Structures are given as structure tokens and as C-alpha cells.
Amino acid sequence: MTASSPGLHGSVLDALGMRLVTDDLAPGRVLTLEAIAREYAVSRPVAREAIRVLQSMGMVASRRRVGVTVLPRSDWHVFDPLLIRWRLDSPERSAQLLSLSELRRGFEPVAASLAAERATAEQCSVLAAAASDMLVHGRAGDLEAYLDADVVFHRTLLAAAGNEMLRSMAGVVAEILAGRTHHGLMPSRPNPRAIELHDAVARAVREGDCAAAEAAMREIIDEAASAMRVELGE
Amino acid sequence: MTASSPGLHGSVLDALGMRLVTDDLAPGRVLTLEAIAREYAVSRPVAREAIRVLQSMGMVASRRRVGVTVLPRSDWHVFDPLLIRWRLDSPERSAQLLSLSELRRGFEPVAASLAAERATAEQCSVLAAAASDMLVHGRAGDLEAYLDADVVFHRTLLAAAGNEMLRSMAGVVAEILAGRTHHGLMPSRPNPRAIELHDAVARAVREGDCAAAEAAMREIIDEAASAMRVELGE
DNA sequence: CCCTTGCAAAGATCAGATCATTTGCGGCAG
DNA sequence: CTGCCGCAAATGATCTGATCTTTGCAAGGG
Known part of the structure; x- marks a missing residue:
């Protein structure tokens, strides 16, 4: 099925996606864009763009003063080819x-x-x-x-x-x-x-x-x- | 069904989405991020983030030296709640x-x-x-x-x-x-x-x-x- | 005609800064 | 003690400028 974008955007997105799917980032967990950028050694826009995609997939929500919260699985768009891909590639x-x-x-x-x-x-x-x-x-x-x-x-x-x-x-x-x-x-x-x-x-x-x-x-x-x-x- | 994000990101995304769905932006059409930013009077990152989401929905592809190309409808992720929403709100x-x-x-x-x-x-x-x-x-x-x-x-x-x-x-x-x-x-x-x-x-x-x-x-x-x-x- | 090279266009990324919103905390009043 | 209000800080949202990277196209040469 689908592969994601080449480049940093794609790798950060995939890495976060896999961590979400494997519950390494469990529902309720809160990250900040700052921390994500630091952890993956990328600039803030790259982190932002990856989070934007995950947000559009219903997997996370961003709030000021809070950060990026992982949403419950029931909110995730389970027909998204990326999500299907990640799940198939996971345990x-x-x-x-x-x-x-x-x-x-x-x-x-x-x-x-x-x-x-x-x-x-x-x-x-x-x-x-x-x-x-x-x-x-x-x-x-x-x-x-x-x-x-x-x-x-x-x-x-x-x-x-x-x-x-x-x-x-x-x-x-x-x-x-x-x-x-x-x-x-x-x-x-x-x-x-x-x-x-x-x-x-x-x-x-x-x-x-x-x-x-x-x-x-x-x-x-x-x-x-x-x-x-x-x-x-x- | 789903509504998209508040803010400029959400409005640019919705505007572009609707134009794609209504064939105002027809498959094969090429835009640039520069032009999108100018047209919607937003900064480049806002345009980029919207395009990132549309890309992840299979609706557009970005290439250096070309721009942002609208993909054929057969590539679109038709189960995406946003796309379903746009189609339902269109002719x-x-x-x-x-x-x-x-x-x-x-x-x-x-x-x-x-x-x-x-x-x-x-x-x-x-x-x-x-x-x-x-x-x-x-x-x-x-x-x-x-x-x-x-x-x-x-x-x-x-x-x-x-x-x-x-x-x-x-x-x-x-x-x-x-x-x-x-x-x-x-x-x-x-x-x-x-x-x-x-x-x-x-x-x-x-x-x-x-x-x-x-x-x-x-x-x-x-x-x-x-x-x-x-x-x-x- | 085909291949190679060079240049420029446009996306990808970085960095710094400001703005906007929201949350948490402290203080005050009932 | 509880509730409300105000303020400051945290963090996302957005802007601006710059550099890097990739690649398409045009021109030239064989």
C-alpha cells in the first residue's frame, strides 16, 4: 500500500506514526513541538508539518499551552492508507x-x-x-x-x-x-x-x-x- | 462528519480542498507554494502545511522545479473524512x-x-x-x-x-x-x-x-x- | 537525434522573531 | 473554604529571511 514522503518530513511522520501505533506514544500522552524537533534533530517547521498530517488523521490534537496530545484510537481515521500501513508493519x-x-x-x-x-x-x-x-x-x-x-x-x-x-x-x-x-x-x-x-x-x-x-x-x-x-x- | 482545524491552516486547507473537489483545480493543474501563499494572503509555512495534508490525502504531489501538481482522482484517498466532507458539501x-x-x-x-x-x-x-x-x-x-x-x-x-x-x-x-x-x-x-x-x-x-x-x-x-x-x- | 552540462526554478529545511490563545497560579472577596 | 478574576507564562500559530537540495529545461556538441 502507500509509502510516505521522502525527506525529513516523511521520516519524522513515519517514526511518529509507528510510535503511535505501537503505543510507545500512548493515548493521553502529551508532547511539544519543541521536544519533537529536538528529539528528531529537525527544525520546528518539519515537526509542525508532520504533526499537521497526524492531526488530519485524527491521531493527535494540538493545543496552546498544552502541546500535542495523543488522541484515543477511536478517533483515528482507520481507513487512512498510512495508518493501515503502519499497523501492518507493527506487532x-x-x-x-x-x-x-x-x-x-x-x-x-x-x-x-x-x-x-x-x-x-x-x-x-x-x-x-x-x-x-x-x-x-x-x-x-x-x-x-x-x-x-x-x-x-x-x-x-x-x-x-x-x-x-x-x-x-x-x-x-x-x-x-x-x-x-x-x-x-x-x-x-x-x-x-x-x-x-x-x-x-x-x-x-x-x-x-x-x-x-x-x-x-x-x-x-x-x-x-x-x-x-x-x-x-x- | 469531520470539520477541519480552526485558524489559517484550516481555512486554506478547506478552500483548496473544495476547489479540488469542484474541479476548479483540475487534475494536472500545477500551482506553486508561492502562488498559493500569495493568493490566500498567508505565509509560506501555512501554505506548506495545507499542501502537506493534501499530499497525504493523495490529492496533490510536490516536485522541485515543477510545483504542486493536482493528482488524478483515482489517487485520492476517498475514505478520508475530510474528502468525504468536501464532496458532500459540493455539487x-x-x-x-x-x-x-x-x-x-x-x-x-x-x-x-x-x-x-x-x-x-x-x-x-x-x-x-x-x-x-x-x-x-x-x-x-x-x-x-x-x-x-x-x-x-x-x-x-x-x-x-x-x-x-x-x-x-x-x-x-x-x-x-x-x-x-x-x-x-x-x-x-x-x-x-x-x-x-x-x-x-x-x-x-x-x-x-x-x-x-x-x-x-x-x-x-x-x-x-x-x-x-x-x-x-x- | 541523443547525450551532457550548466543554470535557474521551486520545494525542503533552517533560524529567528512576533503574535495569539489558553492554562495555571495566586490573590482577593464573599 | 470556594469561586472568580487577573496576570504571566507556556506553547502553538504565523511571519520573514535565508540557505540548501533537487531537478527540469535549454543549449551546445558529437
């Missing part, structure tokens, strides 16, 4: 992936349904080709290439939904899929049923069958959840 | 509400299902009370009080899901509900069926019946969509 990676997975259970079937109404001919082609690639690479046990095809499939589907908010979830899905593949939560050979279901989604989309697309997508997600439970030895 | 209010409604179709049934697993006793009480309030105020035709109870219901349900991302959607739902009430898209007396369905969700949640909660929530949303189509004369 709470699993928790973030779980949250994202639960969220995905909601939005992706709806995206499939909307895609069945709105997909372009080209998008239908890309979906069909990606499903085919998944079959080929799944058979060959090439998990990395399977992942690539899987990501292309979902990104295209989310774009085909014609809703910019759903489309922007492509990064989330990519993280979930990559997380599964890269943390040994993926069977050595993907379940053929999963591949069939992807194909079923692609078919339903090009046939304009909303209900079928949605149902198949739901099954894909349920299958992935079961497969992950198996890999976790539950 | 594209309807489009934003539609996007949010489509999104809601995805996440709220999942929230209901998770709430059935995770709700506290107190949350169950609040849900029951809110559903009761909706009945009372709906009967009396007091749409404003009905809206309040409706918002409390959904906010509580989203919190009961125990997923911080779903919980943060409470603002979205409130906007959708308020948008309906305040733009004459709400029948003068709410459909008793809608109220029954809210009660069904509340019941399913306290009984821990995930599937029933999810199904009833789905019906609530579908009913709301039909009701809105009726009001729009479709």
Missing part, C-alpha cells in the same frame, strides 16, 4: 489483517454485484484471463504467479464495480491475499474449488447476473476463510 | 451519497452478523431501546426524533461489531440517514416494515443469531433503497 499486523478480512466480507460481494451491472467488455476479458491464469499457475503450484493473477482479478473486479470507494479497496485485498501467501497460510496447491468460484464470478459478471456474481464472491471469501483456518490448525 | 453530493449507500450495502450486514457474536449486554439494551424509540417516533410522525433513534441504532450496531473499521462507518451511515431525512426522501411516516426489521436485527443480535441479523439488516437496506426510489418517483 498488530494480524489484528489489522483480521479487521480488513471482516471488512472484505462486506464489500467484495457488493462489488461483484455492481460489476455485473457495470463492467466494460475489456474488464470482462481481464477477469476471464486472470481466472484462467489462476488455474494454470495453481496447477503448477506457482504460488507467486497465482497471487499475481488473483490480485489482478480482484483489482479489476473492484474497478468494474464503478464505485470509487470500492475501487480503492483493491490495496486492502492485495494486502490480505499477499499476507496469506507470504505467511504460509496458503495451501501448497490452491483449492480447485476456489479457482472455479473465481471463474463463476467472471462468468456471472459478463452475463450481467448480479445475484450469481455476489453469491460466488461470497463463497470465495468463505472458502478463503476456511482454508486459512485449516492452515492455522484450528 | 457532487448526490454522487457521494450514492457511493456511500452502495458501500453500506456491503458493510452493514457484516456488521450485524459480527454484532450478533460480539455485542455486550449494554449494547443489546441500547439497540432494543433505539428500535422502540423508532417505533414511537415513527408513529408520531416525528421524523427528526426518528432519525436520531435510527442513528443511535446504527452507531451502536457498528460499534457492537467489534471491528474498528466498521465502527468508523457510523459517520457514513449518519450522513446517509440524515441526507434522506433532510432532502425529502423519507416518507412522511416511516414504513412499519422498516421498524420491524430494526427490531428483528436487535433481537437477532441479543440472541446471537448471526445469519438472522445479517438477513434482517440486508432487508433494512433494501427497504430503504426501495423507499427512496418511490420518493424519487422512479
